[in-house]
Amino acid sequence: MKNATIFLMFQGQANEAIQQYQQWFPDLTVESLMYMDNSQQVAMAVLNLMGLKIMVNDSNIQHHFTFTPSISIFVECESLNEINHLVAHMLKGGKALMPLDNHGFSERFAWIQDRFGVSWKLTYN
Template sequence: MKSATTFLMFQGQANEAIQQYQQWFSELQVESLTYMENSQQVAMAVLHLKGLKMMVNDSVIQHNFTFTPSTSIFVECESEEEIDSLVAQILEGGQALMPLDNYGFSKKFAWIQDRFGVSWQLTYN
């Protein structure tokens, strides 16, 4: 096996999502980003966030499915301020699947679906 990578397929919102994720996560690096001809739709992008490699694109084929909350990106925050800030930002236009709280397994934890449908689990211990 050469590699295994998280792949996020959007339907016309990939560029907007990448820009939003760059605002939320200052550590996010865009390794490469190519657009479809004469368009702002993403043909392919490769992102890196704290060791996680993600491939992102806009599908040229319309699908009857989108992201599922059961697949999520898990983020371990370094401070209470960081988790509080990220949760507030991601909730703008999104929804809390598990609101920020102490669930026993984490001092602070939230499971949030962002406005693009991508799910994020954030934890601080």
């Protein structure tokens, strides 16, 4: 096995999602980004979030499914301010699957599905 990577397939929102994630995570870098011919749809992009590689594309085939919250990206925050900031921004157009709170296993934890349908688990201990 050479590698394993998270792959997020969007249906026309990949470019918008990449821009949003860059705002939420200042350390996120775009390692590569290719667009489909004569389009702003993403043929393939590779993001790097603190060493986590995330591949992103727009499917040019319409599917009758989207993201499910059973798979999520887990982020360990460095401060209360950071987790509060991320949760507040992710909730704009998104929804809390578990609201930010002390759930016993973490001092502050939230499970958020963002406006694109991608699920994030955020923790601060």
